[in-house]
Amino acid sequence: MEFTQFHPTSLAAGPTQTRRPLISEAVRGAGAPLVLENGERFTKELAPRDVVSRAIAAQLKAGHQVYLDGRHxxxxxxxxRFPAITKAxxxxxxxxxxxxxxxxxxxHYHMGGIAVDHHGRSSLPGLWANGEVACTxxxxxxxxxxxxxxxxxVCGKWIAEDIDAHSTPFIPLSAPTPRVPFLSPTWTLNDLMEEQAGILRHEDGxxxxxxxxxPLARHYGPALTASFIAWAALHRTESRGSHWREDAPTSRSPQRQSWTLVDLPSA
Structure with missing residues (x-):
């Protein structure tokens, strides 16, 4: 759950409450440099996404503005060259x-949270997972x-064949539990996630x-997801791919960690 990827170059303009348009790597591949407000280049534009994202995040954290310059x-x-991006x-x-x-x-995307076998089966009967949601x-x-x-x-084909070969028994659903009224906190979960569990992470954050x-996880789905990500990120005391700990910048032996709700400390 700690492996959450950031796309380096979303358009930082326009409405802030909607999904930001992404400026494709193809723009940098065509020769558009990343520059600061004074025109200075500060990173290799074609480095891996996590490297470019961290370089931009560091400049923004230092108070700079970052631009993609495709004028030349x-x-x-x-x-x-890029009519769809131009429209955005x-x-x-x-x-x-x-x-x-x-x-x-x-x-941008997640790198998988649901553990599955080579047929794409999860531990829950009748649930298969594939793609970004699956941990393969x-x-x-x-x-x-x-x-x-x-x-x-590839996995989609295997999963489809496995589903065809199974007859999942009907499981009657009980009446849903009445939803507990949720009072929005004074802080914004999106901002808190970006600050503390975003591109640059630290134990304290x-x-x-x-x-x-x-404390909100049992009644508010986004807080539950945030708790899983933060808990997993806290316990992976290394930096690997999209997961970067400022207080543990080196990688160690590969490992896979699995967490369930019962593993989280009670609120």
Whole structure:
């Protein structure tokens, strides 16, 4: 649950309450550099996603602005090369042919939480899992579009064949438990997750996140998810792929950890 990937370059403009448009790696691959407000380059644009995301996050944390500059492509301009991205930029009030694009990392994909066997079966009868939600080891610790596509195709076929070979017994559902009224906290869980369990993590921040999220976990789904991520991140005292601990920056022997709700300390 600790392996949550950030895309390095989402468009940091326009409405803040909606999903931010992603500026594809293809833009950097075509030659657009990442620069600070003074035009200075600060990282290798084609490094792995986690490396670029951390470099941008560090600059933002230091008070800088980060931009993707696609104004100087040779031959065709930005709008001709990337019409769909250009449309998203225009919707945010920006012209990528004449303006630098403000960017920041954004939560992108998960690298798997549900442990499954080679048929994609979980420990819950009748539940199969595949892709970003499944913990198969095929993603590794840093998702790439290519290996997730291969996993979906290959494992998807195996899972479909296994489902066809099974007849899952009907399990009657009991009446749902009445929902406990939930009072929104004064703090925002999204902001707290970004600050304490985002790209750059530290033991103190993860513990602070758990102290606030865990008491709400049994009544509020997002707080439960946040608690699982923070708990797993707190107990992986190393840095690997998308999981980066500032207080434990080196990797050690590969390991897989499994957590259940009963493992979490009671609120």
């Amino acid at each position: 492509f040779k031959g065709r301009p930005f709008s001709a 930029c225009h919707a945010a009030g920006l012209d990528p042919d004449t303006q630098r694009l403000p960017v920041k990392p954004a939560m 080891g095929l993603h590794g610790a840093n998702r790439l579009a290519s290996n997730s596509l291969l996993e979906a195709l 993860l513990r602070a996140l758990l102290e606030k999220a865990l």
